[in-house]
Amino acid sequence: MPRSARAGAHADTPGSATGAIPVYQRTLAHLTVRARLLTAVVVLSALTVMIAGATAFALQAAETDERIDNSLSRAVAALRVVEAAEDRETGQPFASVSDVLREGIRARVPGKNEGVVTLLDGELHLRPAAETRSVRLEKDPELVAVLSEITPDEPSLPRTVGTSITQYRFIAVPVLLAGDPSAGLFVVAFDRSAEMSGLRSTFFTYSAVGLAALAVISVVAWFVVGRLLRPIRLLRDTTRRITESDLSERITVTGKDDLSNLARTVNAMLDRLERAFGSQRELLDDVGHELRTPLTIVRGHLELVDADDPDDVRATQALALDELDRMQRLVDDLMTLATADRPDFVRLAPTDVGRLTDDVHDKARGLGDRRWVVASRADVTVLLDAQRITQAWLQLVANAHRYSAPGSTVRLGSEVSGDRLLLWVRDEGPGVPAAETDRIFERFHRGQADRISHGAGLGLPIVAAIAHAHHGRVFVEHPPANVGSGAVFVLDLPAVDLVDGEPRPVTELVEYL
Structure with missing residues (x-):
C-alpha cells in the first residue's frame, strides 16, 4: 500500500485521536436538546455521587488506619512498660529476652481482628493461647517470612503488607537485653482487610443507593426537562404551521421563566412580521392601484388620439405628461418613505x-x-x-x-x-x-x-x-x-x-x- 494511502487509512481509524472528536461531535449533534440536558444532569449527578463516595471512603479508610496505628502505638508503650518492670515470678529484673517476650504476650490480650506473635533470633517463639487470639499470625507463612527478615536495628513504625490470605497492618518491636545475646521481636498486627470489610459493605450499600438515586433523578429530570422545554416544542410546532400567507399562529405561554419569555418574544416578533407583511401587501396593492390608474388613462388617450389632428395630439400630450408627473411624484414619495429608516x-x-x-x-x-x-x-x-x-x-x-x-x-x-x-x-x-x-x-x-x-x-x-x-x-x-x-x-x-x-x-x- 502506498504511504499516502496508509496515512489516510490511519487518519480515519475510529480509535484514533483525530477521528474520535468528530464522531463524538456528530453523535452529540444528533441528540435532542432534551437528551443533551438529561445526559448532562445524569453525568453530573453520577460524578457528584462518585466523588462524594470516593472522598468519604478515603476519609473513613484514613480514619481506620489512624485508629489501628493508635492501637499499635499503645502496644509499643505497653511493651516498654513490661521491659522496665520486674519478673513477677522472681521479683527481679528480667534476665532474658525470652522472659520479656513471655510477659509481653501475657500482658497483651488481642482484640478483634488483632494478632500477636513473637520471634526469637528470626524464628517463631511465643504466641497467645488459641482461645484468646482473633488472628493467628503464625498460620500465614508469607507474613512470617516478612517478619523473619526484620532486623533489630530497624525503626519500630507501623507497616502494611499484603499476603495471599489478607492484608496486615503491623508493628514489629525489637526486644534486646544486656547480657543476653538473643534478639527478640514482639509483633502486633491487625487484619486490615477485615477492619475495612465493614467500611466496604457500607459503601457498597451507598453505591446501590446512589444508582437508585440516579435512576430516580433520570426519570424526574426527563419530565422536568420536558416541561421546561415545552415552549421550545410549541415554538417548533408553531413555526412549522406558519406559512408565507398565514402568520396568525401564536405560542401559548403560561410560565414566567426564561423560555416562556423567549416564547413571548417570538410572539411579539410574529406580531411585527404580520404587521410588516400586511403593510407590505397593502403597499404593493396601493402602489399597483395608484400606478395602474394613470397608465390606463395614458394608454386610453393614446389609443384614441387622432394623429392628424394637431389639437388632439397636443391635448393628449399634455394629459400624458401630467399623469407621468403624478407617477413621478408617487415614486419620489415612496423613495422618501423607503429611506426614512436609514x-x-x-x-x-x-x-x-x-x-x-x-x-x-x-x-x-x-x-x-x-x-x-x-x-x-x-x-x-x-x-x-x-x-x-x-x-x-x-x-x-x-x-x-x-x-x-x-x-x-x-x-x-x-x-x-x-x-x-x-x-x-x-x-x-x-x-x-x-x-x-x-x-x-x-x-x-x-x-x-x-x-x-x-x-x-x-x-x-x-x-x-x-x-x-x-x-x-x-x-x-x-x-x-x-x-x-x-x-x-x-x-x-x-x-x-x-x-x-x-x-x-x-x-x-x-x-x-
Missing part, C-alpha cells in the same frame, strides 16, 4: 428656529389666496435637519391650503414647551373626523372626508417619518368649540439644546440624540 435620512445641524419659521411663512404665501399669519416664533437654536423639517412643515401648510376656503386664515408658529419644540399649522377648514385622527398618518390611507380624499395618501406619512427620524412625532388637534372649526397639525420635536438661551456644542447634541 441613518443618513436626516442630517442634524444647529438651526435658527425663528428664521426657519419666517422661511416657511414666505414659501407658504406662494401657495394661494389665504391669509397667512405667523402666530408665534421661537427665537432659539436647535439641532435638526432644516431641509427635512421644511419639507414636513410645508406639507402640513399645503394640506391646510388644500382643505381651507379662499380668503380664510392659516396660522403657523413655533414655540418651546419644556424640552420640546412645537411647530404647528392651524387652518379653518372642515377638520379631521375623530375616527380618522390616527389613520391619516398611515400610507395610502384615504378617509371619507374631503380633506383626506386627494393625492396618493403619502404626504402625512412622510411628515410622520421625518418627525420619527428626529425622535419626535406628529399629531392633530381640534380647536375648542368657541374658537372655530379646522384642525391643528403639530410637529413635536426634542429641544434639548437650550441652556440659558444658548445652544450646546454640536458634538454634545449629537451624543444626546
Whole structure:
C-alpha cells in the first residue's frame, strides 16, 4: 500500500485521536436538546455521587488506619512498660529476652481482628493461647517470612503488607537485653482487610443507593426537562404551521421563566412580521392601484388620439405628461418613505428656529389666496435637519391650503414647551373626523372626508417619518368649540439644546440624540 494511502487509512481509524472528536461531535449533534440536558444532569449527578463516595471512603479508610496505628502505638508503650518492670515470678529484673517476650504476650490480650506473635533470633517463639487470639499470625507463612527478615536495628513504625490470605497492618518491636545475646521481636498486627470489610459493605450499600438515586433523578429530570422545554416544542410546532400567507399562529405561554419569555418574544416578533407583511401587501396593492390608474388613462388617450389632428395630439400630450408627473411624484414619495429608516435620512445641524419659521411663512404665501399669519416664533437654536423639517412643515401648510376656503386664515408658529419644540399649522377648514385622527398618518390611507380624499395618501406619512427620524412625532388637534372649526397639525420635536438661551456644542447634541 502506498504511504499516502496508509496515512489516510490511519487518519480515519475510529480509535484514533483525530477521528474520535468528530464522531463524538456528530453523535452529540444528533441528540435532542432534551437528551443533551438529561445526559448532562445524569453525568453530573453520577460524578457528584462518585466523588462524594470516593472522598468519604478515603476519609473513613484514613480514619481506620489512624485508629489501628493508635492501637499499635499503645502496644509499643505497653511493651516498654513490661521491659522496665520486674519478673513477677522472681521479683527481679528480667534476665532474658525470652522472659520479656513471655510477659509481653501475657500482658497483651488481642482484640478483634488483632494478632500477636513473637520471634526469637528470626524464628517463631511465643504466641497467645488459641482461645484468646482473633488472628493467628503464625498460620500465614508469607507474613512470617516478612517478619523473619526484620532486623533489630530497624525503626519500630507501623507497616502494611499484603499476603495471599489478607492484608496486615503491623508493628514489629525489637526486644534486646544486656547480657543476653538473643534478639527478640514482639509483633502486633491487625487484619486490615477485615477492619475495612465493614467500611466496604457500607459503601457498597451507598453505591446501590446512589444508582437508585440516579435512576430516580433520570426519570424526574426527563419530565422536568420536558416541561421546561415545552415552549421550545410549541415554538417548533408553531413555526412549522406558519406559512408565507398565514402568520396568525401564536405560542401559548403560561410560565414566567426564561423560555416562556423567549416564547413571548417570538410572539411579539410574529406580531411585527404580520404587521410588516400586511403593510407590505397593502403597499404593493396601493402602489399597483395608484400606478395602474394613470397608465390606463395614458394608454386610453393614446389609443384614441387622432394623429392628424394637431389639437388632439397636443391635448393628449399634455394629459400624458401630467399623469407621468403624478407617477413621478408617487415614486419620489415612496423613495422618501423607503429611506426614512436609514441613518443618513436626516442630517442634524444647529438651526435658527425663528428664521426657519419666517422661511416657511414666505414659501407658504406662494401657495394661494389665504391669509397667512405667523402666530408665534421661537427665537432659539436647535439641532435638526432644516431641509427635512421644511419639507414636513410645508406639507402640513399645503394640506391646510388644500382643505381651507379662499380668503380664510392659516396660522403657523413655533414655540418651546419644556424640552420640546412645537411647530404647528392651524387652518379653518372642515377638520379631521375623530375616527380618522390616527389613520391619516398611515400610507395610502384615504378617509371619507374631503380633506383626506386627494393625492396618493403619502404626504402625512412622510411628515410622520421625518418627525420619527428626529425622535419626535406628529399629531392633530381640534380647536375648542368657541374658537372655530379646522384642525391643528403639530410637529413635536426634542429641544434639548437650550441652556440659558444658548445652544450646546454640536458634538454634545449629537451624543444626546
